Amino acid sequence: MFPLPVALGAAILLSTTNALELDITQPDSIRDAASNIAYGMMSWYTGNNTGDVPGNLPDPYYWWHAGAMFMSMVDYWYYTGDNSYVDVTKQAMIHQAGDTWDFMPENQTKTEGNDDQLFWALSAMSAAEVRFPNPDSNQASWVAQVQNVFDLQTSRWDDTCGGGLRWQIFTWNKGYNYKNTISNGGLFQISARLARYTGDAQYVEWAAKVWDWSTGVLFQNETDTTIVLNDGATTESGCTRSDPTQWTYIYGVFIAGTAYMYNHTRDQIWLTRTTKLLNTVEATFFINAANGVTGKVMSETACEPSGNCDIDQQSFKAYLTRWMVLTAQMVPSLEARIWGLLRPSAQGAALQCSGGGEGPRNAPDACGRRWDQATYDGTSGLCEQMAALQAVSAMMLGGADGGLDGVNLLPPASVAAGGGGTSKPKEDGGGGKTSGKTLPLVYTEDITAGDKAGAAILTILLVSGTLSVGWWML
Template sequence: MAALLILPGAVPARAETPAWQARAAAAADTLDRTWGTPDGWRASENWQRFPMTDVLMDYQRRTGDPRWSGKIAAAVRNRAGRYLNDDDLWAVIASVDAWQIDHDPELLAWAAANYSRIVTDHWDDHCGGGLWWDPKHSYKNAITNELLLLASTRLYLATGQETYRDWALRTWAWFAASGMIGPDALVTDGLDSQCRNNGAPRYTYNQGMLLGGLNDLTAITGDPQFREAALRTALAATRTLVTPQGLLTEPSGALGADGPMFKGVFVFHLGHLVEAMPDGPERAELRAWLARNSDAVWALSTGGSQPVDGLWSGGSGQVGAAAQASALALFLAAGS
């Protein structure tokens, strides 16, 4: 009977594509059209290929658009140019995440073997524990140990093997006591030769990577304390690591080729945290912050017609694959 009420020639209304999805599609298209290669992208640093791959996996998950599946598969298997332990762990995480999509056993085997090598050769009792950043064992820093935390949780979620869960809890216990997290809940870059907080800038990716590992720990253990710690860092970063207009920025301009990916790492993990949070004032605050940043970056790209500047307030002229992938991560997170 209801069908009889449709007027002849009437066209059913179509739901409009959400703004975040249209923006993400435009950003992904620019990324691949401008910087794409057969096995990844012309990134300024090799390690950036792996978080960029994770961003595109997130695009596929959130939108159902499979256009980039071939590029994802090729990029995650391109393991050239890894030199440091953090390089290896970026690749481990991306490999596990890609395994969750196509279940190629090589991906999981490679990730497990390299994870085992890293913790066996580069975790020791100096500073009471922790993973060294480099094979020469000259620096214990935040990002390497945050990557270890996330690699541990992702391998546990993929395999169910308790050793990975134990390593995740061990890594977090050491990290929380290391002194790298300040009273303001922000993470400093690393430790000095006396195993003290070295006072280096609190870069955005150091905040973001921690959100990912802690969010996973609550999912694995059911203990809300980990996600609550992540929320404290997320709110501290979005309230203080910003321009006067509230746009995410780095505390130092001396970031070189690495820097344009940092903000993308932060918003990628912030988006996953927001997805997991219950409705409430903190979630509303973070969603509003993401929307404000997304609007500003979309305007900066002239409605998607231009590549995105590495500085979200504009003017740096630092465009490239990493800056574009960071914008894509932001647009996706704005849909959380």
């Protein structure tokens, strides 16, 4: 549908001065470029230093950024076969899974939100699907960890606004009265992926339940050809007041879920929904490049052109990229179209990797944010590295029509129908409810004076209305 233009093979060598060299048709070139970007990203990580906490990032980054970063490292291993970061990735993910193997570690439980927990769960789901080295036999498997998160999150589904997950788990945290798209989309995606991986019908039922609820609350508009999403809605308004800001990752989290549902059920309605979401993604987030790359490139259009992306928004393209790749794997009829979008984006990302030292270790090849620009935009950070890493390393799978010579990456695994999965599900299969009242879990941790003070300050800010639309972010 969208064949690779002949000129694109080595065209990235038209790059800006000192830009990262990338030929998206050559495996060694992709591996080398991805390795440089991965090193730059991991230069920000200090959790493997003596006295630091495995899985944590230093300021200004948050716990969920770490979960997303290690999802990228799992993907990097899958794409390239580079084992350099396997041990540190396993250490971080297992440590942050906590004693109950559900990504509710003691150092985060008072502040983490549903979406934060989901990013770690999605990392574990990827680990299960790509056959990442398993935890030890006395530890919960990757997929069992995801099932534990599913059980927790479905127990938090409440009747306010007719259903849905709240952004926050605890009442004292900012955003408790907001039902956001990324949290509900994350639950939808892990339900769909667990359905395919395990073959258990309860996950199909929950994916359908989350989707059906979302159509009435989180969908701004649906036509015969498109679906437009909101960022979320406030419970105080009965979920009638929503934030219409368009972000890449909220589309990514849903499109991968619909793709998995189509792959697993073969129901045409899920193919239709996947196609509608892809239509909106292409129209909203892919723009003409000014850097010599042929084709449109991905842009965080709500903030990149104005230069005001915050630290969360700087990473969002990483997730849309990864979840579009999964969509291509799950829906072969959309594969050529998706790679036709992602190839120019990878080239644009590589052109931006021409900055100086990156992170505490002063790693070279810092990557900028504007994949549509001809010269390095001067930005850098873990989030920019992560977005570029996802874009570039994915070319191992889709850099050329028909695949790359000598590269044979296995599709996402499952344990259902001989799918080759090595991560074993829980024996009890989990316990998500699809009907009846589902109350949020009650945690018995002590609330400190600091917690109460923070909640009081937040209440004052909310009442005074000083928080902008950007407040509704992670």
